[in-house]
Amino acid sequence: MAIRSLTIRVLLVSTIWAALALVVTGVTISTLYRRGSERGFQDLLRAQLYNVINSVTVNDKAALSGSPQLGDLRFSQPQTGWYWIVEPIGEFKTAPLVSTSLGSGTLPIVSVDEVPFDFRYERFYTTKDSFGNSVEVAETEVVLDIDGRTARFRVAGNRAVLEADVNAFDRNLAIALSIFGLGGLGMNALAILFGLRPLDGARRSLEKIRAGESERLDGEFPREIMPLTTEMNALIESNRRIVERARMQVGNLAHSLKTPIAVLLNEARVLETPHSEVIRMQAEAMQSQVQSYLNRARIAAQRETVLARTDVEPTLERLIRVMRRLHAERVFTLDVDPPVLILAMEQQDVEETVGNLLENAARFAVSEVRIVVRAAPDGVSGPDAARKHWATIAVEDDGPGLEPDEIAYALKRGRRLDESKPGTGLGLSIVSEIVSEYQGTLSLSRGSLGGLKADLVLPVAT
Structure with a gap:
């Protein structure tokens, strides 16, 4: 059903637009923040990865050696989802080095075909450890000595930390946008109502005219609706002139016919011929018909005007x-x-x-x-x-x-x-x-x- 109130239309459209704009803004900001957080998370893992690389060497017994100190207790606490792993690959056969946080657990490797290395010869992928944690893995392969011994280095971080940070940001963003949105909608409603007040003033002036309390649209109106009020006043004045002209013409016609009909009636009353009664009856019928049609003309002239009250x-x-x-x-x-x-x-x-x-x-x-x-x-x-x-x-x-x-x-x-x-x-x-x-x-x-x-x-x- 069509909404007939201009105020409600403007408020509804502006409210829907503001709500959509806030939703789009919130989704956009949340998406940008998530992307930035994921890049920061990957940068953290890359920095930890290079710390592990710098801490591991090949000893005299052709075995991996080193004890990386990453300055994060989560790498030493079991099942935290934060691990580092150094595994020999190719012809290099020796025991791998693993952080104490992984213990006897395992960390699946995603195939290179599925997630290839980038131009830095690094790759990042998401997988699940044997404890059910969703982890982000930073991986690269490094040649350790002149003999070509190569090892795969992996550092994993628990994505729950990233998700918790993003979710906290989304909650705060939703609260902030809700407060801002409600305040903005309130101010928008006040601005619309204030802007449309002159139309209410014009409506009240029209109601006064219809009630017979005024004869024209009075009041100070904005420049945008001033032509409308001017034309309305001109129309009312023109209508009034038409009604007055019709009344004057009806009155003139009534006066012009009243005397001849009265003369006929008087003559019919004094005549003593057989036809005097006929003349009298016809003159009275004429008088009645003239009065009836004059009334109709007068009523038709003013029936639909605001003056008939x-x-x-x-x-x-x-x-x-x-x-x-x-x-x-x-x-x-x-x-x-x-x-x-x-x-x-x-x-x-x-x-x-x-x-x-x-x-x-x-x-x-x-x-x-x-x-x-x-x-x-x-x-x-x-x-x-x-x-x-x-x-x-x-x-x-x-x-x-x-x-x-x-x-x-x-x-x-x-x-x-x-x-x-x-x-x-x-x-x-x-x-x-x-x-x-x-x-x-x-x-x-x-x-x-x-x-x-x-x-x-x-x-x-x-």
């Missing part, structure tokens, strides 16, 4: 106060949870939708009208899949309610189920049209109070 609780409280004055015999209750809930709608559209529902509920209620506002759970959504946050507004009364077939009839424009009550029959259809323009939904059912329940699903500002 309405605080639910105070808006509904104002509507409730008006309805209590108009219908003093009814009880109106309001329940909003959470209290701070902001709809992504114009205030006049919220007032018109909920106001129409309240008016219908108050007209048919016996004694009580209830409004319940809730943040919609995850399973409730509008038809617009791009939106993620919704709220539900339920308006119900304790009146007679409607049957399922009556609900479909009531939603049609101009339909009235009870002609004895005042009204035009346009309320529910207007609510449905406004709600649909905001990608919300309107549904009718029988409520818990026994009467009609109208459920609105409306977009919430985030």
